[in-house]
Amino acid sequence: MAPDEKRSLGRRRDKQPAPSPVAADSSEDELERSWLQQLVGYHLRMAHLALYRDFAAAVADYDLTQKQLAALELIATNPGASQVDIAQALSMDRATMMSMVKRLLSRGLIERRASKIDRRRHEIRLSPEGVSTLERVHGIIDHHEDSFLAVLSGEERAQLITLLRRLYERRSA
Amino acid sequence: MAPDEKRSLGRRRDKQPAPSPVAADSSEDELERSWLQQLVGYHLRMAHLALYRDFAAAVADYDLTQKQLAALELIATNPGASQVDIAQALSMDRATMMSMVKRLLSRGLIERRASKIDRRRHEIRLSPEGVSTLERVHGIIDHHEDSFLAVLSGEERAQLITLLRRLYERRSA
DNA sequence: ATCAAATAGTATGCAAGACATACGATTTTA
DNA sequence: TAAAATCGTATGTCTTGCATACTATTTGAT
Numbered sequence: 001m002a003p004d005e006k007r008s009l010g011r012r013r014d015k016q017p018a019p020s021p022v023a024a025d026s027s028e029d030e031l032e033r034s035w036l037q038q039l040v041g042y043h044l045r046m047a048h049l050a051l052y053r054d055f056a057a058a059v060a061d062y063d064l065t066q067k068q069l070a071a072l073e074l075i076a077t078n079p080g081a082s083q084v085d086i087a088q089a090l091s092m093d094r095a096t097m098m099s100m101v102k103r104l105l106s107r108g109l110i111e112r113r114a115s116k117i118d119r120r121r122h123e124i125r126l127s128p129e130g131v132s133t134l135e136r137v138h139g140i141i142d143h144h145e146d147s148f149l150a151v152l153s154g155e156e157r158a159q160l161i162t163l164l165r166r167l168y169e170r171r172s173a
Numbered sequence: 174m175a176p177d178e179k180r181s182l183g184r185r186r187d188k189q190p191a192p193s194p195v196a197a198d199s200s201e202d203e204l205e206r207s208w209l210q211q212l213v214g215y216h217l218r219m220a221h222l223a224l225y226r227d228f229a230a231a232v233a234d235y236d237l238t239q240k241q242l243a244a245l246e247l248i249a250t251n252p253g254a255s256q257v258d259i260a261q262a263l264s265m266d267r268a269t270m271m272s273m274v275k276r277l278l279s280r281g282l283i284e285r286r287a288s289k290i291d292r293r294r295h296e297i298r299l300s301p302e303g304v305s306t307l308e309r310v311h312g313i314i315d316h317h318e319d320s321f322l323a324v325l326s327g328e329e330r331a332q333l334i335t336l337l338r339r340l341y342e343r344r345s346a
Numbered sequence: 347a348t349c350a351a352a353t354a355g356t357a358t359g360c361a362a363g364a365c366a367t368a369c370g371a372t373t374t375t376a
Numbered sequence: 377t378a379a380a381a382t383c384g385t386a387t388g389t390c391t392t393g394c395a396t397a398c399t400a401t402t403t404g405a406t
Contacts, residue, residue: 041225041318051214055214070215073208082384083384084383084384091223092363095365099362103362121372148213148340156336167322168224266393268356270355271355273392274355291401
């Protein structure tokens with residue numbers, strides 16, 4: 001077999017936050033992480049990472065990142081929006097948006113043309129290929145979400161979304 | 174300011190009769206994002222990004238990332254653990270861990286020495302400077318978490334953590 | 347006991363995202 | 377009309393994530 005086999009996202013057993021200093025042994029694969037456990041940021045990062053890996057595997061054939069998908073989706077539902085419109089909606093800065101736009105353009109997923117009313121702006125929209133790609137990806141993502149979220153009930157899922165939204169929306173009003 | 178003619182906001186899509194409770198608050202410069210709104214992945218990413226920015230600002234003086242802090246914390250509570258031990262606990266691969274270890278070493282936050290029982294391993298532990306740094310950072314992070322999570326009650330916070338953990342723990346073999 | 351497989355650390359290289367800074371073209375507004 | 381704000385753009389840096397591959401060491405199966 002290949003010496004370097006990765007993709008082993010599943011070797012974690014359930015564990016109680018039992019305080020047991022593991023010391024310099026570490027033959028067990030469970031480490032003590034007491035303080036971290038109470039940080040929402042820690043769990044948020046771990047959960048996002050896990051979900052993102054699942055996401056990436058699901059859309060591997062299309063080579064899309066979460067961010068790119070979000071951008072494409074926003075562009076699809078808001079044809080003619082400018083780069084900053086999309087960037088703001090996704091909380092990313094112009095520079096980061098720029099590199100993504102270039103990438104998406106070079107892959108032929110989006111098109112761009114100068115706005116007639118404001119010549120500073122470039123209106124972005126999906127290319128025909130972008131449209132069909134997005135269409136196919138929708139089904140894949142829906143399935144990925146369903147399977148990844150299977151451990152939660154519909155109600156819990158909705159609750160999770162509500163809690164997450166409260167964390168990043170607001171801070172404005 | 175920006176009288177900018179909002180490009181068509183609520184353009185209807187063919188699919189999805191839209192019973193979605195989504196556009197409840199979309200007012201002025203809001204872009205339509207119907208489909209995205211139902212994806213946990215989307216909200217997870219947005220929430221994590223928002224929290225991470227707050228985190229980064231909070232520890233700006235110490236120049237630490239979430240991941241680095243988690244690693245340091247794990248090293249602190251599990252002195253003598255090897256690189257892979259830490260890597261596995263944080264779901265990162267050896268190569269990524271390697272670059273982080275090098276960074277942390279060059280900053281003098283951790284120390285390393287060969288294991289006597291298994292000469293392939295290098296035991297990692299905090300340096301005195303790492304200890305004092307971590308000590309000071311703890312307070313800062315606690316405060317950052319408290320203020321960022323202020324929009325949630327204690328119970329909601331606990332619930333959020335529970336839900337997140339269920340998303341990434343399990344998946345055991 | 348021996349040889350093959352697994353493990354730990356290491357080195358490279360690449361893609362992406364995030365952020366900072368700066369500049370030109372084009373509005374907006376004061 | 378001049379100053380300020382916007383938008384797109386270009387650079388460059390840092391961190392993470394991941395693939396590959398190589399060495400040294402330990403383990404395990406025969």
